Amino acid sequence: MPLSEQEQRLLEEMERNLYKNDADFVATVGGAGRGRPNYRSIVLGILLAVAGVAGLIAGVALQILVVGVLGFALMFAGVLIAITPSKRVSASSIPSEPSAPRARRSGGGFMDRLNDRWDRRQDGRD
Known part of the structure; x- marks a missing residue:
C-alpha cells in the first residue's frame, strides 16, 4: 500500500531533520558511503x-x-x-540532504507540531 502525499512529506521532513541534526549517526549507520578501507x-x-x-x-x-x-x-x-575503522570522514561519505521543497516553518519545532497534530486527532475521536 503506497504512502499518501502527507505521509511522504512527513517522511521527507523527518529524513531532512535527521541528515541536518545528526550527520555523524547517518554516516555511521548509512554504510553505503563509508569509502575505502x-x-x-x-x-x-x-x-x-x-x-x-x-x-x-x-x-x-x-x-x-x-x-x-x-x-x-x-x-x-x-x-x-x-x-x-578510521575516524576520518570525508565530505563525500556523508550523504547529502535530499532535494525536496522546504517545508514552511511554524512557531514550534518538528516534534511540537507532531504532538499538536496527535492531540487534534485524539480530540476529534473522543
Missing part, C-alpha cells in the same frame, strides 16, 4: 599481531612471564588497529 592500518595491525604472537610464543618457550604478557598485549593491539 584504510589499508595502512590493516597492514600495520597484522604486522603487530604477528609480532605479538611471536613474542607470546617466545615468552612461553623461554618461560619469561613478562615477555609473554607483552607479546599478548602487542598481539591484541595489532588486532584492534586492524579491525577498527
